[in-house]
Amino acid sequence: MSAVIEEHHDDHHDHKPTGIGRWLFSTNHKDIGTMYLWFSFTMLFIGGALALVIRAELFQPGLQFVEPEFFNQMTTLHGLIMVFGVIMPAFVGLANWMVPMMIGAPDMALPRMNHWSFWLLPGAFGLLIESLIMSMMGMGSAPNFGWTFYAPLSTTYGPDSTDFFIFSVHMMGISSIMGAINIIATIMNMRAPGMTYMKMPIFVWTWFITAYLLIAVMPVLATAVTMMLTDRNFGTSFFDAAGGGDPVLFQHVFWFFGHPEVYIMILPAFGIISQVVPTFARKKIFGYSSMVYATSSIAFLSFIVWAHHMFTTGMPVATELFFMYATMLIAVPTGVKVFNWVSTMWKGSMTFETPMLFAIGFIFMFSIGGFTGLMLSIVPADFQYHDTYFVVAHFHYVLVTGALYAIYSAVYFWLPKWTGNMYDEKLGKVHFWVSTISVNVLFFPMHFVGLAGMPRRIPDYNMQFAEFNQMATIGAFVFGFSQLILLWNVVKTIRGRSTVKATDQVWEGAEGLEWTIPSPAPFHSFTTPPTVK
Template sequence: MGEHHGPDKGIKRWLYTTNHKDIGTLYLCFSLAMFFLGGILAMVIRAELMYPGLQVVDPDFFNQMTTCHGLVMVFGAIMPAFVGLANWMIPMMIGAPDMALPRMNNWSFWLLPVAFSILTSSIIMSTLGFGQAPNFGWTFYAPLSTTYAPASTDFFIVSVHLMGISSIMGAINVVVTIFNLRAPGMTLMKMPLFVWTWLITAFLLIAVMPVLAGAVTMMLTDRHFGTSFFDAAGGGDPVLFQHIFWFFGHPEVYIMILPSFGVVSAIIPTFSRKPLFGYASMVYATASIALLSFVVWAHHMFTTGLPLAGALFFMYMTMLISIPTGVKVFNWVATMWRGSMTFEVPMKFALAFVILFTIGGFSGLMLAMTPIDYQYHETYFVVAHFHYVLVSGAAFGIFAGVYYWLPKWTGVMYNEKLANAHFWCSTIFVNLLFFPMHFVGLAGMPRRIPDYSWQFADFNWWISIGGFGFGLSQLLLLAVVIQAGRGKGKKVSDEVWEGAEKWGLEWTVPSPAPYHTFSTPPVIK
């Protein structure tokens, strides 16, 4: 037993903290802030697209909005939210006193505000009329991001480097914690699925974030140091950029969904009052998805003209991913089968996740077919697909996790009225927002364009209403989190949810979770 002292007071607590719970809170608050920043950018996009023609912003500013919305949401909102959940929950789930590398943990968080200040400063400068923010799409294809890119691209490159370093350090910390700090008796196959999915996610991060760093470094040297990696004039090839980018990019989309799988796999058993169906198959399915994610990247590039054998290979590999994913969906449904289900807000979000993520999975299967992809490519169908998996998938998984563990973090039950309102508004508006995009996409409306033909006008009006509604609904989440954070609400018991104690170690510690937990390892039955 070490000495028990409380945290420092004031700002120093947050700047110097090495406590996994404090750092988890920092990550989650940061990601909430970025979620709203990315949301504001999305509102600009939907305001422009509400009516055909150009009325709110000029096309170049529109491009900056789509680019920064994607970057902020992917790297600023979703990924840090998962790292926040990992910091809070992984040590508590495996009976460890803290993360294995606490000071690195502090550093990996504090790099993020720096990275995003740099990126955000380019948006602010653009708004004030000094130059342009990055405007080449979040996928930053060369030569748009090299030869034809604005000066702020260098801000973007530095910022991506910093977020990459932050993610890699976070991932290393997770792997070391899980491998070395498990309580005695906590074997790998006894770990909660959230820990498993994060372990696999961490390996994906370690494998692909350096590739992203390589890609932006090549961009940097192409822009300023006379290399020609992506410049045909110097013997390079812009298509090479897409290969490198998607070699990172496809595992990246699994980085953004696997931890949500883990969250949902924790929630569904609790509220079905049954153990998770097919635990081992869940672990193997997650690992197979991660392995397959390395051999499917060119399905983003069918229209660049792959050789027939290549197109077939990437098509079949992509379709193969639906098998482990199907195993997961089947297991979640089987867990609920004949369970005594109740529908608290975390369970509601988890159910919405299962249904809406599956819709996104099906549209993904459609996109996987090479000949059909020629029609869907670069249309709103693609936008619909990846928002179903990332908003009603990844983000709903995060919402579910936050509602599930918030009482444990704060010691009080969240405001159930507001939380239910948040759920229903989010679920209705997210479908109004993204479902019609399938139709306009199939009918040929291209993505990333600030204007469209008249026949898409009615759908786009409704999509924009859905967008504004979804955006405003998130203020309810903010209200719930602030209320609970201030300790306003019904006090909760240690196990919080009826019978939760048997589903995980985190429910055996007091509520709110004390500053230090498991200073002596728990006994695992």
């Protein structure tokens, strides 16, 4: 049946540009989505390599492989690349591919801006990575002040490459803002007839709210780096006490951006899980509207909790209490979501294909990260945990087994729709189990060394932490290299030899507009809008 339709498409609409020009000049949401995803995948391996340098150095106490100066550059660039180069572009890539298909739109609302926002990224990260390459060639230091770039480390003491970093962050910011504008415009103006707001898939909803968060806080990040720029080069003293400024102000400005940023990195993940779990439980999502309201509440609360990153800066007790309670409040809407996913699975006829495995892994391990977050929100406890490996364990549970696992789930979930071929299920399961075991060997011991007082971002440590650090390093190398299984699986699926063709619906329990168009999704889809009942 679809053969007829496809031929029709081929004749009139499916003229793909060919050669390198297809990618360089593309304004097609699917091609741009693909480029975002490959960009993010590349950055994952670069950022991962830096993480392995860190773990190799921490395999034993004392200094083995790298100088402390270089270690600092590793922690800084690992953080920056993973946050801004992997998680965020991967989500934007998924939004590019899926949002138009999920709401029945032919493309993004602003295709040329889409093109521009992608092509800023290679420039931004080229600049950042260039400073690392120059550092390895002995030409000064790459940024070495941690991904949070606190003043005065990044102003008075920042290496010359800090100005590269500033320009790079400006470019990433512009890219994210344009991406967000595009997504909001698409969702507001391009929905198919009958697709009311409360009928939108949850992934679309979470991205809608995320885009507003981006619009609200990326400019604040731009302010922070602009102030750094003028402090460093034009004689202002925003963060310099010598000129009447205050370095603590930097932390306030940074975390006013930084806390909503962590929800920017997790809300789309919530959206993905809310698509995957109902599909493989073969039930509608439990509590659709409560999901929407929970997401909105989290977004709102994210603006009034930033100072929980700064409990040890010497705040009065009343302020600490406010930020502690506000932070704990976030556990309520997050709990609503977790219980909704569990209730969706309850009495469903579940199967455990790879996307579902990653989704369940997400729910389980993200909750662990959520609970350690709750521990960190408790002011007196935070004085003990602050700047230790406990914090590292916490945010890697929410970002690796949280955000990254959701992205993996999404890739396995939609890859058959993108390529028209089923991925290798056995390989997918191997990827999941090797990753899940090794990622826990990697991050779980960090809780213990952190509680025992091992500080983060230091290349050397006390003998007593040696065993747990060795475990973590072994876990890190297994986890790092097991991501090559995903790369192999993706390449194999795209090439399409020896794999099964995917049906249009792909998954038995799949519901939604994206599953009504052929697999692989034609270059132009929904040129006439579908009608949603």
